[in-house]
Structure formats: structure tokens, C-alpha cells
Amino acid sequence: MKAISVKNLTYSYDEHHIAIDDISFDIMQGSYVSIIGPNGSGKSTLAKLIDGLISSNKGEIKIFDTTLDRKNVNKLRQRIGIVFQNPDNQFISSTVEDDIAFGLENQNVDPALMKDIVLEYAKKVKMSDYLDKEPSNLSGGQKQRVAIAGVLALNRDIIIFDEATSMLDPKGREDIRNLIKQLRKSNPNLTMLSITHDIEEAYLSDYVIILNKGKIVKQGNHDEIFSNLDELKSLGFETPFFATIKEKLQKRGYDLKNINNIEELINKLCQLM
Amino acid sequence: MDSISFGRYVNYDSFIHRLDARNKILLLIALMIMIFMPFSTWSTSLIFSLLYFIILMILMGVSHCSFKSFFKGILSMWFLLLFLIIMFIFIPNPSLSSVPLYTFNESYTIYWDGIYQAAYIFLRLILMMSLTLILTSTTKPLDLTYALEWYMYPLNIINFPSHTIAMMISIALRFIPTILDEAKRIMKAQESRGVDFSRGGLFKKVKAIISLIIPLFVSAFDRSQQLSDAMEARGYDPNSKRSRYRKLKFHLKDLISALIILPIVAFIMYLSIAQNDLDIIYTLFKVEVGF
Ligand SMILES: Nc1ncnc2c1ncn2[C@@H]1O[C@H](COP(=O)(O)OP(=O)(O)OP(=O)(O)O)[C@@H](O)[C@H]1O
């Protein structure tokens, strides 16, 4: 089933400038998709369009086969969770626990259950020691973890991360990556859409969409995108560490067809030596 | 900027912290009324005010309010104090039958009454300040807004948007520190570009302030857009039913504190209204102080 289907979508904030230019793609339920692209390429705009925060009359967006329109936007939005770029401007309540609870309150969740849910997700993002802290006493990365917890707690079918880990340190990113892995394992139907500048993060996804100036310059599944590193480089991206090594070794004549991660690569190299 | 720290919530667990916010608002209003009950003898009014002052100082100590920010707050009112003194001392109220203090040129008289009155008004102001300080230092802003919303609830009958107003207040409270931080950052950035916020004539000052205000407003509008996106994305709809994470709870201690304070307030109101010419010093010590 298609979780998100976008057809010929076009959007502009003002007449002179097209932010999204005739974009089409499909995202299958349960997949993990990355959107990469330089600053101003329209990634955040696309995320807002999908969540119905802004709407376009050119093109079509379908969420689980239902066309998004003015009337059903509130209903469809309940299936999508989105973590935005700026952690300060999505911290709505005045303490960590209240902020994680904000979305639950909107869903009219029983207050008796709320405390446990809040604690559970605060623990997942390692913020359970800060429950009564105010945003002004938190670092950017900590605020971002709170935003992530607030969205994950809603248990949505589609989760969009708009550079949600950009403020985190490498360890923090690793934590969130593992958390996503774990969530996807426990719920194989969870669809992840991750907007990122981190090519290593994009490397973990099943499908990659590359945006530039509002247009899709390339899209394809993991292998299609990462088997041609020169093209990736020519589009202005760095290349993932593992893919780079693998490619260089292959160019030297090593057969590494079924090697998919660093451990397997090391094992293989040890065998060969 | 530091004066903003006046009234910030103090994270401490005192008896007053644990009272229900709604109860605290009720008691605050009752105590404010009490503070404003006048007596016709100055000595009595002043003695009562001093008594309130001592009690409130003790309460401030108990609830770990910041005395430093309290005194800073009072000091920042020096202009008001000066104004009051001038008002009441040099423009005496002729209807008062009052003892003269000093006469200039045998034509213009200053009366003791003016001084009492200025002192009384200033004392009341300080009392009001310490009362509000106790409330805001011991109550989380969110609890305060919930309590306000609770009090506004009956107004829903006339379609008064009590929830929206409470939400607006809580977001404003949430963003005050953030926007202050931003203002500091912009000031630093502008200073590094040669804008001087502390010196220069009026024109220069106005220009400097404009260089602060405009970016501040631009970013505030940007923030509000992003915030409303974030709220919508998490399913916020002011018109639909929401549950509450934080529940205000009226405990036994709330009942007890209300049962102690409200009768005292009532008694003082009775004294003020029915026994308005009460002279507390004469009643207690049989000494005539004469004011
Ligand atoms: N609220 C707005 N009003 C007008 N133009 C906007 C607005 N938001 C974005 N734009 C413009 O739309 C284009 C796409 O912006 P968008 O924020 O979607 O880019 P992005 O890919 O998310 O960039 P970044 O990597 O910096 O987050 C940019 O040219 C930007 O200037």
C-alpha cells in the first residue's frame, strides 16, 4: 500500500519563485525514505505540503489512498507526525513533560494513561531526568529530543523528520537512529520520511529522493542511488563512508557483491588476507 | 533585562508551592482586598499595613522567594515614590483636618497627613508586589493559566473563548525568556556592527532601538508561524475536546488555608467598615498618639 503518493505537485510562496516544481513520487507503507538536497531546495516545503499545513491547487497528494483536501486535512493529519527543523519553535508547553503530553492532550488521551506514555517516550529519547525543566534551561539538542518524543508518543503511521537530528551530537544521532530502527522493528508498518543533510543517515534508508531547486533530480531505491557514487558527487553530495570504501575496493578487483555492512566487509577482508 | 526575573517561578517545595493554584488566586484576591481596607485613623492603617508587611515577608521567606529581585523591584519604583511624596506632601488635601508640619512664608503649609498618606500608599504598593511575587514564585505559570481558565470557565456560556485566552497566556509566558534571549543576541550583533545602545543623543538612541525592534519582530512573526505549524501538526484544535495532562487538585491543606485566611480577611473588612474610626493604639494601650 502507498503511504504517500504525490503527483505533479507544484507550490510557490510568491509569484516569482517556485518552491516545489512538478514533483511526483510514491512512498510505500513501512518504508524508510530519505529526502536530500541543498538549502532552499524545497524539502521543508514538501513536508508541510504533505502534512497539509500549506496547500497547493496544482497537483495531488494522497495519504493512504485518500486525496488530501481542505475537508479531510484534520483527519489525515492524525496519521502523520512531523518533527520540525527548529527545536525552539516547536516547544509549545512550558516544561518537558507538558510538551511531550501536548499532542496526547489534543488526542483526548485519558489523563490516567498519559503519565506513563510521557515517561516511556521521555526515557526513549533519554530525557526522563529533565521532565520538569523549562525550554530555556535546555540545549538545542535536548529540545529536539523532546520534540521527537512528543511526536513519537502519538504513535502515528507516518513520521516525517525535517532535519530532526541536525542539532544532535554524533552520539545523540546514533541514539535516534537506533530508536528509529527499534520502532520500525516493533512496527513494520511505520513509514519514515527523513529530510536530512547527513548522507550517512540517508544511506540507512530504503529509498532516496534528491531535490534541487524544487525539482526531483534523482530518486530511486538504496542500491540505485548508492551504486553510482560519481553521480552523487556530481550532484554536490558527499558519499557515505561504507559505500565509498566498498566502491574503491571493488575498483581494485575485489568481489564484494553480497557485502552490505562494515562487519561483513571486515570479515570478508580477513578471509581474503 | 534582569528586572524580568521578578516573579519567576522558584523551583522549591514549600507549603505554599503545594497549594492549588485556584486557591492561591482566590486567597490573593482576598488578601488584596484586605490590604486595601482603610481605617480613618492613620496610625491604625499604618499599623495594620506594617503587620501585613511582616507576615508577607515571613511568607516570602518560607516560600523561598527571591528577596533580591523583590528589593530590586521596589528600587526600580523610586520614581513613583518620589512622585507620591510630591503629590501628597506638596499638594495637601484641604478637606483633611490635619496637623501642620511646616509653613513656608506663612502662606503655604505642609501637613503631616500628606506624609502619612504617601507612606500608606507606598506601603500598600509594596504589599501588593510581595503578594503577587509570592503567587508567581510558588506557582508554575502553566498551573496559573489553568487556574485562570478554570475561573473563566463560566464565561463559556456567553461564548467567551476562555481556553484560547489561557493558551495565549501560556504561550506568551513560555516565549518571554526565548524572546529576551533573542533580544540580547540581536543587541550584541548590532553592537558589533557599531550600534551603541547605551550612549548618544535621543535620535541615536531611537535609531539603535529600531535596529533592535525590527529584527526582533521579524523573527517573532517567523517563530509564531513555525509554532502554529507545530501545534497544528500535533493535532491542536481549540474547538475540539482535549484532555488534560496536568490536573489541578484541591487538597485538604487548601481548605484549611482558605478557612484560616478568609475569616481573617472578613474580620478585617468588618473592622474597616463597621468600626472605621477604630484607633488600635488607643484600644490596646490607652495611649493617644494623635494621628
Ligand atoms: N514562508 C516562506 N515564505 C516565502 N518563501 C519561503 C518560505 N519558506 C520557504 N520559502 C522559500 O522556499 C524555498 C524552499 O524553502 P524550504 O524551506 O522548503 O527549503 P529547504 O530545502 O527546507 O532548505 P533547508 O535545507 O535550509 O531547510 C526557498 O527558496 C525559500 O526561500
Ligand SMILES: [Mg+2]
Ligand atoms: Mg528545511
